[in-house]
Amino acid sequence: MSNAWNQTRRMKRLAVGPMTTPEYNEWWVRRINDNIPEQSHENSQSIEEHLQVVPSELEIIKQDFERRNAELEKKIERMEEENMNLRLDADV
Template sequence: MTTLEYNDWWVRRINDNIPKPSHENSQSIEEHLRVVPSELEIIKQDFERKNAKLEKKIEQMEEEKGELEIRRGCSETRGRKIKKRKN
């Protein structure tokens, strides 16, 4: 036979073992369900970013090359005209 105090203690002890939700570090459902990208996806995104930068550099260099070719062509024609005048 148990006492009333013991029964009260026993009920509280059992209920004390049930974990209660902590609101200190709680996350919203959206944050909890957010998909974390894998390492491979992160590497792929980084590669695509770097690739885009390199493509822009290539375009700029091609434009500069075209401008230099035009300048060289102009210089060559000037040189030919000067030679013709001298002759």
């Protein structure tokens, strides 16, 4: 075996596995985790609140229209009842 072959073999052995210590690994994990921002608990919302959809302007207008429409339908029903009562009074 040649000296060059032994040297190449030793270099491959060094390159194959990482030469780190447990302390280095712990530091590396902490360093990576230090880059992750922690959630602020001051203004924290539940997932349901966070995912709640804010109604669009069109949706607000639609809801207002439906509410007013329901009120007008009630008024029309009352007026029809009053009209029916007036007819009954006139027929008597």
